[in-house]
Amino acid sequence: MELRELTALELGAAIKRGEVSVKEAARAALDAIAARDGALNAFITVTGERALERADKLQPGARDAQSPLYGVPMALKDNICTKGVRTTCASKILGEFAPPYSAAAADALEGAGAVSLGKLNMDEFAMGSTSETSFYGPVRNPWDLSRVPGGSSGGAAAAVAAGMGWYAVGSDTGGSIRQPAAHCGVTGMKPTYGAVSRYGLIAYASSLDQIGPLCRDAADCAAVLDALMGRDPRDATSLDGGYGRLLEGLTGDIRGMRVGLPAECFGEGLDGEVRAAVLRAAGVLKGRGAQVVELSFPVLEYAVPAYYIIAAAEASSNLSRFDGVKYGWRAERYDGLTDLYRKTRTQGFGAEVKRRILLGAFVLSAGYYDAYYKKALQVKAVIKGAFDEAFRQCDLLLAPVAPTTAPRLGGSLSDPLKMYLSDIYTVPVNLAGLPALSMPCGFDGKGLPIGGQLIGPHFGEGRLLNAAHAFQMDTDYHKRAPEGGNLV
């Protein structure tokens, strides 16, 4: 049996049946990391020994395991705290920080029998769309090493695509799960705001951040979400969505489902091959009995500026806690307390993080607050209203994830505004707190994966996953695997 070709659920079933040991699975993933990650740089920290010890500990319980993911090796984005395991947020300022507690998401998956392989590379503090702003060096796309994997959960997407673990958990503030999933050819989901506890997720923009899975297919995403979701008293914004078991809802029956295509998402600025692939995906859903409806989402152009104002404002506040006193790294030379803060932050943060802190300080400052921050919150309400209107006409929306396939390394950082604009199809979802997923729906002429995005109303996860599952029953894009980073 070629373990790499199995989904997380298939591997979990094989472990339960005793056909594969937990340790064999962990070794296979660690071997893939040893062979490929020198080229891909998807991991910041690999916890190989811990993983093998954990595998030994889990093995006796395999046969009677309740969790379908029991014994399955996975990894976490490095902004999710793990007790005693270095958590860097891909920033110098957190240095060798080993959290004194684990995030709720990490605990939940441990409870579901996960074997963690380590911590995944990302844009520094999740600020970026390419995974190039990491202090630990850029992640490379396993489909083409000269290209970025997307971001900010780029390490997570690259690892799953390259067989370095069967699933990963990332975070999505403005597209940071969906966009790298699209660029790396994996399935990724950002749940409804509040569906997964953010306790222990290092905050970027708290009103938009949400934890979610990156997997090989929609069924794996459902299984991971079943383990992750639920109210947590430690996160006051978390809520009980009353989801039941998402995995059990995957029938593939989408007859009569109304799939809306927002005209504005297929207009100017969208690459022709991406457009064609997403429209073909609409055809596949139609072939399974869905109705395709065209509709208008007239406020799309306001989403990116509103998003960057709100995200930067919250970031400037959230990141004030990094001051070289309580945790992480401290500058070596300073003159007094204020200079300690200043030197630590100046030397500890990268350029993109500083840009967003300054932008946030600007939009919140007296004299500009009403024109920018308050205006952005009003625009957020308008965008939420536009989605409400759209969901009166359809059950879910289908749109591209990104305007193009994965760009080349080095092309985006020189022009931050251009990078921000590439988030146009993903950020409206975060502003409205909606669930959305990215699924592989084709390849361009260069052999790079294309992602299609399904967006649902609040608590519509089951509907989205079932539509993606139906799509994946009729297509095999999600089964193709890249060779980048393989030693020949």
Added chain:
Amino acid sequence: MIDVKLVDYLAGLSRLELREGEKQAMTAGLEQIVAYMDVLNKLDTAGVEPMSHVFPVKNVLREDEAAPSQDRGELLAGSPAGDTEAFLVPQAVE
């Protein structure tokens, strides 16, 4: 609207120092981004209530419950300079 003087002021508020060259580049970058954000002015939002949370939330009150918190030693162990009782910083009060 965005000039070097304003960027200097924002950097001071944010406890960041920018070198001369950096300051120019950051000013130009922010100027471009903020100019783009003015597209929002095209959208009439008169009378729209600013939305900070997408769900209608209200305060939920409960009785206080005493429960153990984090271990002090474990928390202090992560600090760049600390002893067993406190975070250590340069003298701040004469």
